[in-house]
Amino acid sequence: MSIITNIEDLRRLAKKRVPRMFYDYADAGSWTESTYRANHADFAGIKFRQRVAVNLENRCVASTMIGQDVAMPVALAPTGLTGMQHADGEILAAKAAEKFGVPFTLSTMSICSIEDIAANTSKPFWFQLYVMKDRDFINRLIDRAKAARCSALVLTLDLQVLGQRHKDLRNGLSAPPKLTIANLINLATKPRWCLGMLGTKRRTFGNIVGHATSVSDMSSLSSWTSQQFDLGLSWKDVEWIKQRWGGKLIIKGIMDAEDARLCVESGADALIVSNHGGRQLDGAESSIRALPGIVDAVGKQIEVHMDGGIRSGQDVIKALALGAQGVYIGRPFLYGLGAMGEEGVSKCLQIIRNELDLTMAFCGLRDVRQVDKNILLPGTF
Ligand SMILES: Cc1cc2nc3c(=O)[nH]c(=O)nc-3n(C[C@H](O)[C@H](O)[C@H](O)COP(=O)(O)O)c2cc1C
Secondary structure (H helix, E strand, O other), X not given: OOOOOOHHHHHHHHHHHOOHHHHHHHOOOOOOOHHHHHHHHHHHOOOEOOOOOOOOOOOEOOEEEOOEEEOOOEEEOOOOOHHHOOOOHHHHHHHHHHXXXXXXXXXXXXXXXXXXXXXXXXXXXXXXXXXXXXXXXHHHHHHHHHHOOOOEEEEEOOOOOOOOOHHHHHHOOOOOOOOOHHHHHHHHXXXXXXXXXXXXXXXXXXXXXXXXOOOOOHHHHHHHHHHHEOOOOOHHHHHHHHHHHOOOEEEEEEOOHHHHHHHHHHOOOEEEEOOXXXXXXXXXXXXXXXXXXXXXXXXXXXXXXXXXXXXXXHHHHHHHHOXXXXXXXXXXXXXXXXXXXXHHHHHHHHHHHHHHHHHHHHOOOOEHHHOOHHHEOOOOO
16 A cells, blocks of 8 residues: 555545445535535635745644634534444544544434444544434433533534435445445455444444434434424524533534524524535535635634535645634545544544644744734735
């Protein structure tokens, strides 16, 4: 295996090692994928001001997100089915994040359960909640997250309806994969992945199966999930969730200044400028383009985070310069996980930290908390 130097190397290796169905699930956007592509492409147009002969000793990329110390302001985004990129994937990613000192966010739609993560880590992690119609189930999920000592609830509001990803339909995505002839042929080329899966019991949605009424296997689960996303979701629900939770609340999926103001009114601690990694509204603006307008509208009242398209430390620092207090990475850590398990997630974080630190230095700064628009070339953002 050749030496891994950047996130693209991890992506290539993951593509070799992860069954096509799950690799495609990660590396895809909805419909034409225009928003998915724009999320990353729009970073390229933003240019830095290079500075020289500035003292660059004792640099620091540590910061805070929602008042919590982070080794760098980059959290792992909530991603569904992470335990299908690699056996016990959520546990491995959470461990890597804990060792590195950045937040790990567990998805409602994870394979490993809230309790699995709590049992395998010692610092608090964050839990992402989807609002479903079964309010008893939501209440129980919130209570489980509290019992697991999660230190933030990330409430995702951009998935009342589901954007279509053509590849998932063609591949017949399911967890565990159905043993069709096409899948068996593909699985035969992924021996590492298969061995890992044979060694774990965690092969379906750990937060849901055995917890939600009348869900006992995957076939009833998939129809249950599509019926369960709540079309009637409103800001009133955000209120009761905030009350029931009682801790730090981060609202995810905000792309509009009007909605950002509603987040402030709802009393959330932070919002995430996000289009779900280009997986929902195809044709939405890229997150990095949406960020400045939202920072202008509410940046003084609430912490603004962002995700979507970050593939390097250079991308991270551009988002910070445009007003984000912190960012999240989704696919980059999934590629690391699929490529090399826990070690791959650690590698992903190291690559990004190194790029962030050196780019900050080239821009003439020593502390990531000093990053602002001054590091960007006027007219390019
Ligand atoms: C495979 C995959 C699964 C995802 N599942 C969830 C999820 O369960 N909950 C959620 O709030 N966001 C989910 N997202 C969106 C991510 O949290 C995040 O917004 C997105 O990945 C950021 O873009 P990036 O992948 O370009 O970094 C998912 C994204 C991917 C790629």
